[in-house]
Structure formats: C-alpha cells, structure tokens
Amino acid sequence: NAGVTQTPKFQVLKTGQSMTLQCAQDMNHEYMSWYRQDPGMGLRLIHYSVGAGITDQGEVPNGYNVSRSTTEDFPLRLLSAAPSQTSVYFCASSYFGTGELFFGEGSRLTVL
Amino acid sequence: EDKVVQSPLSLVVHEGDTVTLNCSYEVTNFRSLLWYKQEKKAPTFLFMLTSSGIEKKSGRLSSILDKKELFSILNITATQTGDSAVYLCAVETYNNNDMRFGAGTRLTVKP
Numbered sequence: 001n002a003g004v005t006q007t008p009k010f011q012v013l014k015t016g017q018s019m020t021l022q023c024a025q026d027m028n029h030e031y032m033s034w035y036r037q038d039p040g041m042g043l044r045l046i047h048y049s050v051g052a053g054i055t056d057q058g059e060v061p062n063g064y065n066v067s068r069s070t071t072e073d074f075p076l077r078l079l080s081a082a083p084s085q086t087s088v089y090f091c092a093s094s095y096f097g098t099g100e101l102f103f104g105e106g107s108r109l110t111v112l
Numbered sequence: 113e114d115k116v117v118q119s120p121l122s123l124v125v126h127e128g129d130t131v132t133l134n135c136s137y138e139v140t141n142f143r144s145l146l147w148y149k150q151e152k153k154a155p156t157f158l159f160m161l162t163s164s165g166i167e168k169k170s171g172r173l174s175s176i177l178d179k180k181e182l183f184s185i186l187n188i189t190a191t192q193t194g195d196s197a198v199y200l201c202a203v204e205t206y207n208n209n210d211m212r213f214g215a216g217t218r219l220t221v222k223p
Contacts, residue, residue: 004154035213042116042200042213043155058210090154099144099204101211103154 002026006091006104013081013111021076021107023091030096032074036060036087037106043090049074050096081111114139116203118214126222129191133217135201136183145177145184148200150216155200158186191221 007022025032033048045058049068063085065077074093078085088108092101119134137145144162148155159168161177161184168175172191177184188195198216205212 033211040121040215042215043202044213045210059212099146099160099211100157101146101148101155101202103156105153 004091004093004102004104006089006107008107009105010108011110013078013109015082015111017081019078019081021078021089021091021109023074023076023104024072025074025091025093025102026072027093027102028071029093029102030071032068032091032093033058033101034064034066034074034076035090035092036085037090038087046076046089078109081109083111085109086111114203114205114207114210114212116201116212116214118199118201118217120217121215122218122220124220124222125191127192129221130187130189131191131219133186133188133199133201133219134183135186135214137201137203137212138182139203139205139212141206142179143204143206146202146204146211147175147184147186148202150198150200151196158199188219191219193221193223195219196221 004025030051034046035043044060047066049055088106091104094101116137146160147158159175164179172189175186198218200216201214
C-alpha cells in the first residue's frame with residue numbers, strides 16, 4: 001500500500017537553483033495538493049489540482065509551478081529557489097469532495 | 113480573510129489526564145471541519161465534522177462542532193504518552209476547494 005509517495009525526502013539548494021519535488025499517488029484520487037509547513041504557521045496551500053490537466057493556486061503560490069498530466073502525478077517546481085522557501089513540503093490527495101486528505105511523508109527543503 | 117485559530121498552542125499533561133483542544137474559525141461557505149494528528153511526519157486523519165452537536169468518537173478521542181459559535185473541540189481522555197503529537201484543525205470551504213489549517217496544538221504527555 002504505497003499511498004502518497006514524495007521524493008526527495010531531503011534537499012539542500014543554493015539561492016537561484018531550480019528543482020522539482022515529485023509526488024505520486026496510487027489511490028486514483030482526483031484531488032491533489034501541495035502544502036508547506038513552517039513553524040507556528042500550520043499548513044498553507046500552495047497549489048492544487050482537481051483532475052488531470054486542471055490546476056489552480058492556493059494561498060501561497062508565488063515562486064512555485066505545478067502541472068498535472070496524469071491522475072497519479074503532481075510535481076511541484078521551484079523556479080528560482082529563495083531562502084524564504086526553506087520549509088517542509090507535503091503532498092496530499094483525496095477523493096474529490098470527501099475532505100479527508102492523505103498525506104505523503106514530507107520533503108524537507110533548505111535553501112542557502 | 114478565512115482564518116482558523118487553535119488554542120492552546122502547546123500543552124503538557126501527565127498520563128491519565130483529560131485534555132480539551134480548541135479550534136475556532138471564521139470562513140465563508142463552510143463545508144466541513146477536520147482534525148488531524150501529526151507525530152513525526154505526515155498528518156493522519158482523525159475526524160471530519162459537518163453538522164453541529166453530533167459527537168464523533170474513536171476510542172478515547174471525541175470531537176464536536178458548534179456551527180453557531182464557529183468552533184470545535186477535540187477531547188482526549190485518559191491520555192497516554194502515545195498521544196503526544198501536534199493536533200491540527202482544518203476547515204474546508206466551498207471556495208475553490210480550499211482547506212485552511214490552524215497552526216496546531218502541540219500536546220506532550222509525560223509518564
């Protein structure tokens with residue numbers, strides 16, 4: 001039972017570098033999303049998708065891009081990393097409309 | 113702006129104590145309120161509440177929603193060290209599939 005799989009688990013970047021956080025789910029969920037978690041601020045929604053080919057912005061989308069070419073995959077791209085993007089990133093998925101989110105294990109990103 | 117506020121931010125109790133965690137919200141187009149438990153890594157789902165006054169229960173955990181006063185509580189009775197975690201409250205709205213999280217309550221249960 002893989003559920004939601006995120007890679008990499010840890011990454012260190014230099015300011016200005018780009019990278020992609022991968023997310024895959026095997027539950028045939030329509031809804032997928034990316035959150036960042038910072039101390040004292042809870043989880044904040046970056047981008048989400050309600051199905052293949054459909055994406056939209058969440059609360060904190062600046063500096064991030066997403067695409068959804070298949071139901072299973074929802075990668076998050078950092079275009080030009082900044083220290084303010086140092087955070088723990090979670091990918092989550094759900095059946096559309098149920099509310100309950102299934103989370104990946106998280107990816108800890110440090111931008112120097 | 114939609115917001116979800118949890119209190120207290122942290123709590124230290126001893127095994128066997130009963131705790132109450134609070135979550136208040138101000139959102140438009142409320143759909144549901146959810147509670148999650150986060151230990152070391154990924155949050156895991158506890159409850160989803162959509163109707164006022166109906167208690168959801170799972171073992172020693174229970175939760176209830178008050179849609180008039182815009183809050184929910186999560187109760188844990190006879191706490192155990194394994195209950196130590198961050199408890200997250202989230203509110204789902206009908207606005208663009210948004211789910212807004214509170215900052216969480218860090219519960220520490222001492223032996």
